[in-house]
Amino acid sequence: MLAGKHILLIIGGGIAAFKSLDLIRRLRERGAVVTPVLTRAGEEFVTPLSVSALAGNKVFRDLFDLGDEAEMGHIQLSRIADLVVVAPATADLMAKMAQGLANDLASTLLLATDTPVLMAPAMNVRMWEHSATQRNLGTLKSDGISVVGPNDGDMACGEFGPGRMSEPLEIVAEIEGRLADGPLKGKRVLVTSGPTHEPIDPVRYIANRSSGAQGTAIGRALSALGADVVFVTGPADVAPPDGVQVIKVQTAQEMLEAVNGALPVDAAVFAAAVADWRVSSASDRKLKKSNDGLPVLTFAENPDILKTVSQMKKGRPGLVVGFxxxxxxxxxxxxxxxxxxxxxxxxxxxxxxxxxxxxxxxxAVTLITADGSEDWPRMGKDAVAAKLAARITEALG
Structure with a gap:
């Protein structure tokens, strides 16, 4: 499945770097071409010679290596691959990626690349659970970077918990999924998900009970079929899918702006539960109880996103699906x-x-089209998403 695929493998500095050697071997067994980039910290755990021998390729190490820049500049190196894999992705590398820092070869490649990126985090459990790391993780996912792992297990430091890098075969499976030539490859699909929050004052808002679970499942199913998914989500309980472009919004107006900014697309699936109304003049201060009686809230109608896109005269998606x-x-x-x-x-x-x-x-849904209605049995939201994604695939040809 990976025959002829080009993987740019960035090896960070952690004890899990030893797994990168087996990862290289597994990738090459499947026909992949591996170009390794070894950080200075990574060299403390695996040697350039062992990495090069297994990869059958030159190891890139230094941003300011005159020979490397003359042979293949770092910008070109960042863009020749089908997928960039960071394994292990240390807390330091994740922080650099999230903040856009570029002070060594690895971080510069990651900032310069327009190729999809998959990272396999590996670090001490306390580092993984730290709010800064989790904040960086959220930023990276929002930027469309895919994540595999980490797993729970014993640490080299003697602690136990999440932070172990995924096993090489787990990473290979994720790589194969990312590089699969699915039936929706080359198609761009917009998915909206979750509720919207319409402010009343700085601490109160109008919302609904949507968790975002069905929208996330649809985004994940379409991505698995090879689609380039733009995922616009309100403040949902369920995390957005990995490997998609995530745009987070709060209000219906923000969602409409994000949708317009994502166009053109081949198909659009509007699974978000958008609030129909908003307070016309939200207070900039918390509303207080008073002896004058209850506050009077004046409502205004929110933009109708589904109708706006469905009735576009120019740039309308080929398939528009509402909920x-x-x-x-x-x-x-x-x-x-x-x-x-x-x-x-x-x-x-x-x-x-x-x-x-x-x-x-x-x-439990009913699909309604111009040809009539079709009842689907009650099933898990992932199964509903998979069935809908299959129907979308058929419609897009």
Missing amino acids: AAETNDVIDNATAKRERKGCDWIVANDVSTGTGIMGGSEN
Whole structure:
């Protein structure tokens, strides 16, 4: 599956660097071409000679090596690969990546590359759990960097917990998934997810119970089929999928702006539960109780994102899919919504009390198209996402 694929492997400085040697061997067994980059800290754990011997390729080490720059400059080196893999990705490397620092060859390559990046973190459990590392991890995921691991286990320092680098075969499997030539390769798909939060004052807002689980599952399923996914999400409970471009928003207006900025796309799936209304003049101070009675909130209608995109005269996606969360007359209301908005499909579900759908792990949907409606059995949200992604694949040809 990896025959002829070019992997740029950046080896960070940690005890887990010894696993990178086996990773190189496994990649080459599968026909991949591996170009290794060894950090100065990495050289404390594995030697350039052992890395070069296993890779069957030159090891790049120094940003200011005149010979390397003359032979293959660091900018070109950053862009020749099909995938950049950082293993191990130390806390220091993650911090550099998140902040855009470029003070050595590895960090400069990562800042200069326009190639997808997969990192395999490895560090002490306390370092992994530190708020700074988790903050950097969130930034990197938002930037579209894929992550594999870390695993729980015994540390070289004697502690136990998350922080062990994934095993070489686990990383290989992730690489194969990222480089698979799926049926949606070359297609760009927009997915919206989660709720929106419409402020009343600095501490209160209007929202709904959407967890974002179904949207995340759809983004993950489309990415697995090779699509280039732009994932626009409100403040959801569920983390966005790995390996996609993530744009985080709070309000419906911000979501519309992000959607417009992501166009053009081949298909758009609007799974977000966007608030219909907002407070027309949100207070910049916390509203207080008073003897004058209850505060009066004046509402304004939020932009209709699905309708706006569905009825575009120029730049409309080839396939627009909306969602309809209903509590009664599900099919009738969803069918009317599809016609009113002008979208191609509506995925309708019953979120009334007792179904456990909104915020739950399962969904039961009806796919409504111009040809009629199709009931799907109740199943896990990942299964719903996989089935919808397959239908999108068929529609995009």
